[in-house]
Amino acid sequence: MPLLILVIQGLILIGLLLKRYVEKKNASDGILVILLLITCYEQTCYTVGFMGWYDTFRATKINYFLISVGTAIAPLIFFYVKSITESNFKFRKKYWWHFTIPILLVVYRLTIFTYDALQPGFNETQNGVLKIAVDETEIAQAIFKILDFSVMLLYLAFTLQLFINYRQKIKQYFSNVFKLELNWIRNFLIVFSLLFLYSSIQTLVGDLFMELDYKERWGLNLAMGICTIYVGLKGYFTDTTKLNKLDFSFSPRHISIPENTKEVKKEIPEVAIEAIAALMQREKPYLNPDLNLSELAKQANVTRGQLSEIINSGFQMNFNDFVNSYRVNAFKSMLKAGKHEQLSLLGIAYECGFNSKATFNRVFKKLTSFSPTQYLQSLAG
Incomplete structure (x- = not known):
């Protein structure tokens, strides 16, 4: 039966x-x-x-x-x-x-x-x-x-x-x-x-x-x-x-990024790395929880292929870790400014661009070796 x-x-x-x-x-x-x-x-x-x-x-x-x-x-x-x-x-x-x-x-x-x-x-x-x-x-x-x-x-x-x-x-x-x-x-x-x-x-x-x-x-x-x-x-x-329906294909690289495919590690121009870092600090695109490679590439006026290579070789991170590192730093800054006295830790995380509790906890632990609560306690101590 x-x-x-x-x-x-x-x-x-x-x-x-x-x-x-x-x-x-x-x-x-x-x-x-x-x-x-x-x-x-x-x-x-x-x-x-x-x-x-x-x-x-x-x-x-x-x-x-x-x-x-x-x-x-x-x-x-x-x-x-x-x-x-x-x-x-x-x-x-x-x-x-x-x-x-x-x-x-x-x-x-x-x-x-x-x-x-x-x-x-x-x-x-x-x-x-x-x-x-x-x-x-x-x-x-x-x-x-x-x-x-x-x-x-x-x-x-x-x-x-x-x-x-x-x-x-x-x-x-x-x-x-x-x-x-x-x-x-x-x-x-x-x-x-x-x-x-x-x-x-x-x-x-x-x-x-x-x-x-x-x-x-x-x-x-x-x-x-x-x-x-x-x-x-x-x-x-x-x-x-x-x-x-997602498209992961990248546009051809422009001449501003070296195209010697025989090199195992690409040499990224320092100016390109500094330009992306300045954009992240100035525009704070990481606050957008739905930020993806295409959107950031448009803001930086480069192709997806270029941006991916700058992040991977220049910052030694994948796109996900790169953006989330800025979100984690923003979260830390808000805690130091006493934002936790007004909002919950999860509420602060959402303001920093995270879109779920699970993602936030996992990423924060990965990048800091602390849970969000442990990090807050370390500040108090």
Whole structure:
């Protein structure tokens, strides 16, 4: 019953995501629909099994269509994250090769099913001649498990790297990245990583220590059902389309910045560094919580590429740390001026350009090695 309820809820969420995909054509919604459909399909197969269908109707041919879904889910996880983190993502024809293994598995099973269906007595049995002789052997089952494990491990590693690179990239572009740090994607990856770990441990126990039938594997299916609902809900209510539209490409550098690409470390003119520092002191653009690289570049009358290089090489910081260092210094100045007697620490942080408590606490601790409260106490002492 729990699995049946979770599957029905999952199908409802798939319907909502599909409706939005048809209306808005968001690639991430379409990929998530397919991913959830596959997980719900597998859950349905097990749900029907727990209802006693296969025991009652022994000629059911479901075994032909219980395919290792991990080989399909793994690349879908990767492309879901890619569809959100890549500007104006579109699923291209060349991406289909990532699904070569699951497609071959489907063709393989259909071939076996077709052959067995042509044999006499097929309608009276659950598994036909070729299914038993080829597909049900220990060697075949071991190959399927190794494929499932290897593909999932490989794509989870690729996806994690993609996510880490994206987080580093937005720090070069945005001054406040709390809303853009893709906490949803982080949780999305954690969910599937934990399911992968659970499944791997269960398979290891079943192969080396004790035989586990489908009833003893119920826990994994329950976890998958719960995760399907979580992913469906969060995927539907989390707006990630604005991330897909971000443009991180930089304009060509002007001659004022050296263009010797063979140098590992760029020599930035001192006048360029001083000009940016003077702008930050004079105009205080860091007080704008939504400040990004493009806006600051316009104020400094340089390209995004130039400004990024000045900050990275001239100040030895990424854009995020550079801007936040001014905000932290402004916060310190306000504390020394007694501003905390009128406003809370968080209120002062907002006046200095921070846009969330979490970002403020993390940044302040990173740049000063103190929490805001500890720093205030040190001033009093």
